[in-house]
Amino acid sequence: MATQTKDYYGVLGVKKTASADDIRKAFRKLARKYHPDVNPGDKKAEEKFKEISEANDVLSDEKKRKIYDQVGFYSDNIDPAAAEAYAKGGGQPGASGFGSGASRSGAHEQGVPFDFGGFDFSGFQGSGRSGSESEGFGSSFRDVFTGMFNGGRQARGPQPGTDVEYKVEIDFWTAVRGGVTRLEIQRQEQCPTCKGRAVVGGSMECPECHGSGHVTQMGGRMKFNIQCPRCTGSGKVQNACPTCDGAGVLTRREPLEFRIKAGTRDGQRIRLAGKGNAGTEGAPAGDLYLIIAVGPHKLFKRVGDDIHVTVPVTVMEAALGAKIEVPTIDGVGTQIGQSQLKIPPGTQTGQKLRMREKGVTSATREGLRGDQIVEVKIVVPKVQDERSKEILRELQKLNSEDPRAEMLAGA
Ligand SMILES: [Zn+2]
Ligand SMILES: [Zn+2]
Numbered sequence: 001m002a003t004q005t006k007d008y009y010g011v012l013g014v015k016k017t018a019s020a021d022d023i024r025k026a027f028r029k030l031a032r033k034y035h036p037d038v039n040p041g042d043k044k045a046e047e048k049f050k051e052i053s054e055a056n057d058v059l060s061d062e063k064k065r066k067i068y069d070q071v072g073f074y075s076d077n078i079d080p081a082a083a084e085a086y087a088k089g090g091g092q093p094g095a096s097g098f099g100s101g102a103s104r105s106g107a108h109e110q111g112v113p114f115d116f117g118g119f120d121f122s123g124f125q126g127s128g129r130s131g132s133e134s135e136g137f138g139s140s141f142r143d144v145f146t147g148m149f150n151g152g153r154q155a156r157g158p159q160p161g162t163d164v165e166y167k168v169e170i171d172f173w174t175a176v177r178g179g180v181t182r183l184e185i186q187r188q189e190q191c192p193t194c195k196g197r198a199v200v201g202g203s204m205e206c207p208e209c210h211g212s213g214h215v216t217q218m219g220g221r222m223k224f225n226i227q228c229p230r231c232t233g234s235g236k237v238q239n240a241c242p243t244c245d246g247a248g249v250l251t252r253r254e255p256l257e258f259r260i261k262a263g264t265r266d267g268q269r270i271r272l273a274g275k276g277n278a279g280t281e282g283a284p285a286g287d288l289y290l291i292i293a294v295g296p297h298k299l300f301k302r303v304g305d306d307i308h309v310t311v312p313v314t315v316m317e318a319a320l321g322a323k324i325e326v327p328t329i330d331g332v333g334t335q336i337g338q339s340q341l342k343i344p345p346g347t348q349t350g351q352k353l354r355m356r357e358k359g360v361t362s363a364t365r366e367g368l369r370g371d372q373i374v375e376v377k378i379v380v381p382k383v384q385d386e387r388s389k390e391i392l393r394e395l396q397k398l399n400s401e402d403p404r405a406e407m408l409a410g411a
Contacts, residue, residue, distance in 0.1 A: 008055035008068060016069070020060065027056040158283035161188065161249075164276040165289045170260055172297040173334050176360050178262030185288070186253050188277035193243035196280040200241045206231035248280035258290070263305065263363030266294040299327055299336065305360045305370025312379045313343055321345035326374055328358050341374060349378035 009016050012026045030052045032038070039045035058064045058074045068074040070087035164187050174181065190196040205211040208230035217226045227233040240246030258272070269289055276286025294302070301308040311326050322343045330337035339358060347353075352375050359370025383389055 006055070006073065008059050011051050011055040012059065014059075018059075020062070023056065023059045027052060027060070031056075158281035159248075159279060160283040161277035161279040161286040163286040163289060165291060167293055168290045169293045169295060170264070171295045172300070172302070174260050175264045175266070175292070175294040175302075176262065176329055178264070179260050180257060181260050182255060182257045184253055185256050186251060187275070187288070188249040189252050190278040190280070191241060191244035191248055191250050194241035194248060196248040196278065196282065198241055198244065198246045198248035198280060199238035201239050203236040203238050206235050206237045208237075209235060211235040249278050256288075260292075261363045263361045264292055264294070265304065265363065266292065266302070268292045268363075300329060302360065305362050305368075307359045307370065307372045308375065309372060310375045310377050311341075313347065313376050315378055315380060317343055318347045318349070318376065318378050319345065321347070326355075326372075328355075328372060329360065330358070343376070347376055347378075349376060351376045 009018070012018075012023060012030065014022050014026045018026070031049070034045045034049040034052065036042075036046055036049060058068050063080060064074050067078050067080060067083045070083040071078065164185065166183065166185055168181060168183055170179075170181055173179075191198075194200050206213075206228060209215050209228035213228055213231065213233040213235040214225040215228050217224060228235070231237050241248070244250050256275075258270070269291055272288040272290070274285045275288035278285045299309055307329055309327060311324070313322075313324065316322075317324060323340055324343055325338045326341045328337045328339045330339065339355065341353060341355060343353070352373050355372040355374060357369040358372035362368040362370070381388070383392060
């Protein structure tokens with residue numbers, strides 16, 4: 001696009017005489033206010049942040065700032081010496097070292113895309129001589145201005161497609177045992193009408209520049225012809241594709257079916273190469289990322305490849321030891337399985353017992369399984385009959401140690 005003059009000093013709210021330190025401070029203050037991290041989703045703040053960043057980029061760099069001060073805008077293509085010469089030459093209104101008609105025709109012969117009409121460049125090089133001298137002017141100007149605008153062209157060209165990310169919720173059992181999941185995704189596909197070229201039909205005269213390939217642009221005190229941004233100087237344009245409105249791609253919803261591997265974990269990313277948004281003009285498509293969110297289970301809690309489960313145990317089982325049946329994930333479908341677990345005598349509540357290789361099949365390490373960790377929760381019998389109460393009283397007499405003795409002794 002065309003370079004436009006911007007008031008960088010105004011953007012940062014500093015004077016033209018501001019020191020490097022003033023500029024740095026002004027930028028920091030504004031950056032804190034408009035930084036995208038502080039204003040998530042705020043488009044206006046984002047634009048403002050871009051503006052102050054651009055102003056700071058130029059004004060905080062001594063060389064760039066000098067060029068900006070001299071010609072009223074900045075481009076990496078401006079030669080500092082040429083900018084200096086231009087600044088010196090530009091300050092003498094009224095003199096006419098350059099006949100505008102002559103300069104125009106001379107410029108065209110040499111391929112200069114600018115019109116210097118109305119500007120005075122008499123101080124640029126020596127003046128008043130004829131013939132060969134004016135040719136000398138022409139080439140100097142061409143060097144200055146061609147350099148200024150070469151960086152401005154932005155032909156669109158092929159653009160690679162962007163990545164697409166989807167969160168996929170799967171249930172506990174699908175994650176544990178694997179399965180097929182379906183979802184509908186929205187992605188950009190190459191437009192079938194224009195094959196991603198964004199335009200259709202034959203070319204016609206550019207309405208912006210009427211086929212000339214350049215338009216007039218004001219740049220501070222200068223007025224010159226620049227390359228037409230609409231047709232990038234070709235003078236011709238093509239109709240935007242009516243199917244995709246000139247985007248080259250179409251947004252489509254489509255069903256997607258994919259396999260979930262047994263042992264898939266919560267938060268896991270699955271990459272489907274080339275299934276993201278389509279590129280334009282033959283550029284490659286992006287990738288599709290599926291972020292897996294695994295649902296909970298009412299009994300089993302999954303930690304990596306291990307399964308945690310809390311199992312109630314009676315006082316008698318815990319005290320005497322027992323062989324009990326506990327639930328496992330080794331069932332069929334959404335059914336739970338069961339497996340025998342030995343409770344050692346004297347087991348306390350909260351104690352954890354490990355059942356080796358009763359956890360989840362690893363999705364990444366072939367042939368490995370996690371463990372099942374059983375947390376014992378002792379349940380006290382609701383004693384109602386006299387006989388049971390009698391036995392418990394007797395038990396208390398036989399086991400009179402105070403479980404709080406140590407605790408109270410320490411206090
Ligand atoms: Zn199209
Ligand atoms: Zn044009």
